[in-house]
Amino acid sequence: MIRRLRWSALAPMLCGWFALALVPGCKQEAGSAPPLQVPEVGVVVATAQDVPDEPEFIGQAESSRPVEIRSQVTGILKQWFFKEGRDVKKGDRLYQIDPVPFHAAMLSAKAKVAQSEARLVQAKQNLARVKPLLAEQAVSTKDVDDAVAEELAAKAALEGAKAELVKAKFDLDNTLIIAPINGMIERTRVYEGRLVSAQTDLLTMIHQVDPMYVIVSAPESFLLKRKRDTDAKRIQHPGVYQLRGVLTFVDGTTYQHEGVLDLLDVGLKTDTGSRQARVVFPNPDRVLLPGQFVRVRFKGTLKTGAILVPQRAVQQGAKGSIVFVVGKDDKVEMREIVATSWQGNQWIVEEGLHVGDRIIVEGLHKIAPGAPVKPVPVPAAGAATVPTAAPTQPESAS
Numbered sequence: 001m002i003r004r005l006r007w008s009a010l011a012p013m014l015c016g017w018f019a020l021a022l023v024p025g026c027k028q029e030a031g032s033a034p035p036l037q038v039p040e041v042g043v044v045v046a047t048a049q050d051v052p053d054e055p056e057f058i059g060q061a062e063s064s065r066p067v068e069i070r071s072q073v074t075g076i077l078k079q080w081f082f083k084e085g086r087d088v089k090k091g092d093r094l095y096q097i098d099p100v101p102f103h104a105a106m107l108s109a110k111a112k113v114a115q116s117e118a119r120l121v122q123a124k125q126n127l128a129r130v131k132p133l134l135a136e137q138a139v140s141t142k143d144v145d146d147a148v149a150e151e152l153a154a155k156a157a158l159e160g161a162k163a164e165l166v167k168a169k170f171d172l173d174n175t176l177i178i179a180p181i182n183g184m185i186e187r188t189r190v191y192e193g194r195l196v197s198a199q200t201d202l203l204t205m206i207h208q209v210d211p212m213y214v215i216v217s218a219p220e221s222f223l224l225k226r227k228r229d230t231d232a233k234r235i236q237h238p239g240v241y242q243l244r245g246v247l248t249f250v251d252g253t254t255y256q257h258e259g260v261l262d263l264l265d266v267g268l269k270t271d272t273g274s275r276q277a278r279v280v281f282p283n284p285d286r287v288l289l290p291g292q293f294v295r296v297r298f299k300g301t302l303k304t305g306a307i308l309v310p311q312r313a314v315q316q317g318a319k320g321s322i323v324f325v326v327g328k329d330d331k332v333e334m335r336e337i338v339a340t341s342w343q344g345n346q347w348i349v350e351e352g353l354h355v356g357d358r359i360i361v362e363g364l365h366k367i368a369p370g371a372p373v374k375p376v377p378v379p380a381a382g383a384a385t386v387p388t389a390a391p392t393q394p395e396s397a398s
Helices: 007-017 100-135 141-173 220-231
Strands: 040-045 048-053 056-070 075-080 093-097 176-178 183-185 202-219 244-248 259-264 274-281 293-299 301-310 321-326 332-336 338-343 346-351 358-362 374-377
Touching: 040 321, 048 338, 056 183, 093 202, 100 141, 202 220, 202 293, 220 274, 244 274, 301 338, 301 358
Parallel strands: 040 374
Antiparallel strands: 040 358, 048 301, 056 202, 056 293, 075 093, 093 176, 183 202, 202 274, 244 259, 244 293, 259 274, 301 346, 321 332, 321 358, 338 346
């Protein structure tokens, strides 16, 4: 009997069973489908702010005063006194050159001085004797001239002998080599029995490590941009030698002492195209060591009119960083931006955004360029209250 039932009889029954009208011919009594809902997105407004501008560079530490230790005399090294790699104080004994030959040289110089002094006394006595006889014509003028010449020669010989004595005493004193400064001493490069050449052989080095220098290099591109920003009043600069440096080690820890920039090279390094700067850091605990690589962040400059964007709003596009904004008629727009540096958990955006732009920070998975959305204000650090209406004519770019 069921087979004989017509479709016109089964259709109302099936429509009762399937309220969703899965069978052709069913009609919904509820009427037309509900309108498509516009997704809500969280937005923050782009505002101009003054924020610290703190560029960071890689630097290398070096001692503030490296001193080479060389001998002033040529001789055989007899002994060395210091412990390698330790602190030494100014005046500490370092090396002893065999002094015996220099003692002999000084005794010989003293003997020459004594001989020259005796010769001068005799010449003066001779001149004093012949001068009165010249008035009585008992001697000739030549005899007097010879006596004067002898006195002058004796004086010259005495001066030469005294110079030899000074040199011999200098050499003897310099057979003992002492530390000229306080610092840390390297290992010795010569040992007992070595013939040391005067002012040629490097014996060791002493490094003054408190304070320490850190040398950083700023690329030319950074310097040019910084000059443009300073001229355009986008950066407030207190002056080069007013900048302070914060040092970070390779493990991420921050050094407890701040440094001061005290030297900026006149020109660029031709091999790297960068300009070097020197920052002085106190180092009382010997934490910094020569040759150590660190990061130096400079404090003191202020970026004016900067636009900050939360990190979660910045996406990576095909050509670089992008953000999505709510534009005209509350439709989504994609913007390519230039984000240069961090400020807390936000990016500083140099190009691509304007003051007043509504930046989407939440609900990014719901949107597509050109699609309508419903903007909802989201509190954000540095962001003002966001209007839900479309923005008016945007202000000038940051």
